[in-house]
Amino acid sequence: MTVERGGLASRVSGERTRRKIPEATVARLPVYFRVLLASVEHKTTTISSDRLAELAGVNAAKVRKDLSYLGSYGTRGVGYDVEFLLYQISQELGLTNDWAVAIVGIGNLGQALANYGGFSARGFRIAALLDSDPAKVGTMVADRPIEHLDELDRIVHERAVAIAVLAVPAPASQSVADRLVRAGVTSILNFAPTVLSVPAEVLVRDVDLAIELQILSFYHRRRLDSFAVGTTVAVGTSVSVGTTVEAVG
Amino acid sequence: MTVERGGLASRVSGERTRRKIPEATVARLPVYFRVLLASVEHKTTTISSDRLAELAGVNAAKVRKDLSYLGSYGTRGVGYDVEFLLYQISQELGLTNDWAVAIVGIGNLGQALANYGGFSARGFRIAALLDSDPAKVGTMVADRPIEHLDELDRIVHERAVAIAVLAVPAPASQSVADRLVRAGVTSILNFAPTVLSVPAEVLVRDVDLAIELQILSFYHRRRLDSFAVGTTVAVGTSVSVGTTVEAVG
DNA sequence: GCCGCCTTGGGATTCGATTCACAAGCGCAC
DNA sequence: GTGCGCTTGTGAATCGAATCCCAAGGCGGC
Numbered sequence: 001m002t003v004e005r006g007g008l009a010s011r012v013s014g015e016r017t018r019r020k021i022p023e024a025t026v027a028r029l030p031v032y033f034r035v036l037l038a039s040v041e042h043k044t045t046t047i048s049s050d051r052l053a054e055l056a057g058v059n060a061a062k063v064r065k066d067l068s069y070l071g072s073y074g075t076r077g078v079g080y081d082v083e084f085l086l087y088q089i090s091q092e093l094g095l096t097n098d099w100a101v102a103i104v105g106i107g108n109l110g111q112a113l114a115n116y117g118g119f120s121a122r123g124f125r126i127a128a129l130l131d132s133d134p135a136k137v138g139t140m141v142a143d144r145p146i147e148h149l150d151e152l153d154r155i156v157h158e159r160a161v162a163i164a165v166l167a168v169p170a171p172a173s174q175s176v177a178d179r180l181v182r183a184g185v186t187s188i189l190n191f192a193p194t195v196l197s198v199p200a201e202v203l204v205r206d207v208d209l210a211i212e213l214q215i216l217s218f219y220h221r222r223r224l225d226s227f228a229v230g231t232t233v234a235v236g237t238s239v240s241v242g243t244t245v246e247a248v249g
Numbered sequence: 250m251t252v253e254r255g256g257l258a259s260r261v262s263g264e265r266t267r268r269k270i271p272e273a274t275v276a277r278l279p280v281y282f283r284v285l286l287a288s289v290e291h292k293t294t295t296i297s298s299d300r301l302a303e304l305a306g307v308n309a310a311k312v313r314k315d316l317s318y319l320g321s322y323g324t325r326g327v328g329y330d331v332e333f334l335l336y337q338i339s340q341e342l343g344l345t346n347d348w349a350v351a352i353v354g355i356g357n358l359g360q361a362l363a364n365y366g367g368f369s370a371r372g373f374r375i376a377a378l379l380d381s382d383p384a385k386v387g388t389m390v391a392d393r394p395i396e397h398l399d400e401l402d403r404i405v406h407e408r409a410v411a412i413a414v415l416a417v418p419a420p421a422s423q424s425v426a427d428r429l430v431r432a433g434v435t436s437i438l439n440f441a442p443t444v445l446s447v448p449a450e451v452l453v454r455d456v457d458l459a460i461e462l463q464i465l466s467f468y469h470r471r472r473l474d475s476f477a478v479g480t481t482v483a484v485g486t487s488v489s490v491g492t493t494v495e496a497v498g
Numbered sequence: 499g500c501c502g503c504c505t506t507g508g509g510a511t512t513c514g515a516t517t518c519a520c521a522a523g524c525g526c527a528c
Numbered sequence: 529g530t531g532c533g534c535t536t537g538t539g540a541a542t543c544g545a546a547t548c549c550c551a552a553g554g555c556g557g558c
Contacts, residue, residue: 024545026467030460034442048505057444060505061547068507076506077554093463094470101462112361118442118459124466163465187469189461193283193367195306203472205465207456210367211279212438213350214342216412216454217373218275220436221343223452273515297535309535310517317537325536326524 048079100127105168114142127159156183163187297328349376354417363391376408405432
């Protein structure tokens with residue numbers, strides 16, 4: 001696992017020094033973003049790391065460290081300017097980019113995702129709904145027509161689709177992923193319970209809903225066991241999940 | 250974050266020594282489980298850490314270390330017995346328990362989750378679908394009637410619901426969570442984009458679909474930047490996610 | 499304009515997870 | 529039965545994340 005080896009930062013001399021943001025921090029930035037969005041609606045103009053930590057469910061030291069990777073944008077004795085912080089985070093996460101997203105596989109989950117407001121609210125525009133079932137093609141979901149998977153190449157090209165959400169049944173996932181890659185998609189959010197094999201330059205991130213339940217089940221059960229022997233057990237406040245981002249050329 | 254301090258293992262003298270399984274390992278066990286399930290259908294009786302690693306998208310050393318926490322169940326020179334490993338993992342994850350799960354909030358996502366086969370296939374029985382919308386109550390989803398949220402206490406009690414899947418709109422999530430807790434639910438899989446505040450003995454695990462896209466977006470963008478300065482950047486193969494498990498009494 | 503309070507930023511440390519590397523052990527061939 | 533090749537299991541080393549802690553710095557009160 002190699003990430004921006006030492007030499008890089010110095011070689012990118014022209015622009016501001018490229019900070020390497022830890023993966024764990026990247027995973028938390030969207031949470032801060034969400035919390036800050038809610039705060040700004042409450043007319044909060046300034047927020048301390050303590051308060052932000054409380055709202056995000058983490059501790060203050062972590063918040064400060066995380067935000068320090070974005071640069072020193074806080075004011076000592078005061079806190080962070082909410083608007084500015086929102087801007088910085090959205091910049092860092094690329095939410096200012098207006099990504100075109102295609103949802104592939106309009107079954108139950110695909111439909112739910114298409115209707116899910118949370119995506120568009122974060123700068124992810126749903127640019128296409130694709131399915132290979134002729135019975136579905138042409139019907140409307142979330143005010144959009146379902147288009148046929150065979151149109152993939154054209155659609156990806158014309159609408160500059162960079163990210164695809166894969167919500168097809170597990171057996172079909174690999175072959176559909178192959179088609180996505182061939183069409184030029186370079187990031188895939190995979191909801192199918194499979195490990196996709198893709199070229200190194202394609203990013204895959206897995207979300208497996210059943211796995212989440214299994215992890216809950218583990219801690220649930222262990223807690224009961226612990227009570228049985230009369231012992232108190234605290235589970236850590238942050239558990240990493242069975243998702244992966246794969247490679248980059 | 251205290252987890253089964255040293256002294257405990259020795260005190261639980263009767264049964265086999267209680268191993269502390271790292272969080273990261275817990276998150277991967279379900280992946281191995283999934284892969285092994287598929288292997289067993291292919292009539293594979295034995296599997297090496299190398300092969301399992303390939304199928305699970307991790308490296309062999311990690312697989313061996315992870316499995317070693319379950320005990321020494323492999324055979325040197327041969328590999329692991331697939332059936333036995335499946336048994337051990339399901340045991341450890343508590344999948345032999347037949348959990349009763351209630352899905353609360355039958356909107357798009359709740360409906361999709363109700364229809365998602367992956368849950369029942371892993372020992373999670375959907376015991377109730379709940380919603381507070383009178384128009385929905387009584388209608389059938391996935392061969393089950395939607396029941397009213399007011400029945401919560403009775404249902405949780407009668408059907409021994411231990412885990413709830415929370416799929417209500419964000420503004421309602423905290424109050425519904427409070428009701429779940431009062432009814433006796435001790436583990437919650439939260440799909441609402443909020444940080445729930447619950448008593449320490451309740452486990453919460455968050456899944457935020459928009460966050461996943463934002464994380465993808467970050468790496469997608471950074472990769473482009475890197476190309477722009479003519480540099481190759483490899484992103485780690487395992488990224489932790491913005492989900493949390495909270496406390497335990 | 500100075501003082502005291504508050505909060506950030508970040509170096510140092512601790513903790514946990516990953517990777518390395520190899521001895522131990524098993525099965526098969528002969 | 530002996531030896532060889534393969535694969536596990538696990539200490540040791542490394543890497544990355546979380547936490548600790550406090551000096552630096554800004555602000556409001558007086």
